[in-house]
Amino acid sequence: HYSRIALALDLRTGAASRFVNSTCNLMDALIDLGQPDSAIACVKSVGILEKLAPSFRSELLGLLGRAYTLKNDHLQAVGYYQQALTLDRTSPVDEYHLMFHALFMGVGIREASAEDLTALGIPSGERYPRIIALLQESLALARSAGYPRVQCDAMQELSTTHEAMGDTHAAWRDLRPSTFLKDRVLNAANTRHGANRQDLDRP
Numbered sequence: 001h002y003s004r005i006a007l008a009l010d011l012r013t014g015a016a017s018r019f020v021n022s023t024c025n026l027m028d029a030l031i032d033l034g035q036p037d038s039a040i041a042c043v044k045s046v047g048i049l050e051k052l053a054p055s056f057r058s059e060l061l062g063l064l065g066r067a068y069t070l071k072n073d074h075l076q077a078v079g080y081y082q083q084a085l086t087l088d089r090t091s092p093v094d095e096y097h098l099m100f101h102a103l104f105m106g107v108g109i110r111e112a113s114a115e116d117l118t119a120l121g122i123p124s125g126e127r128y129p130r131i132i133a134l135l136q137e138s139l140a141l142a143r144s145a146g147y148p149r150v151q152c153d154a155m156q157e158l159s160t161t162h163e164a165m166g167d168t169h170a171a172w173r174d175l176r177p178s179t180f181l182k183d184r185v186l187n188a189a190n191t192r193h194g195a196n197r198q199d200l201d202r203p
Helices: 002-013 016-032 036-044 054-070 074-088 095-111 114-120 124-145 148-164 168-201
Strands: none
Touching: 016 036, 016 054, 036 054, 054 074, 054 095, 074 095, 074 114, 095 124, 095 148, 114 124, 124 148, 148 168
16 A cells, blocks of 8 residues: 555656555555556556666566566566566676576576477477576576575576476486575574574563
């Protein structure tokens, strides 16, 4: 409710950054609630994507990709991720969004049908090389930027991709470090939670 109010105010005042933040927050909430059509309508109903700066457009295009992924429309999802990645790679490079969009697009290509790949102009023989290249790009960015959760996701998706290719050795190679890293992330989170609980319990 409050996100919709903020969105309406930002559209009237023309505040681009507030508009994008409000829209992204609203789309995130709707996607989490399992309402992809409503999330898509947030952007398409106002029709101002082309008026925004590349970084703003990229973020919204990525969310459109997530919404279409939730609808199992991988053709549309990959198309929006591709547009987002093109913007992410412009100067200056937006490495933060590139990290996520490369991850999501790799998964989208893996889940796409043969007909979807044809429509996207991706030869069937290039499916897995493209997926691996995107996931490795996401993993490299996550490592350099220090995002362990994204590292876990990228390694797990690499493992799933290699398993789909029938390469169990590579699948296990990618899965092992992701499991160890995930345990470290969970332990760190539990440690922080415990410290916060201790602070709350102090008189």
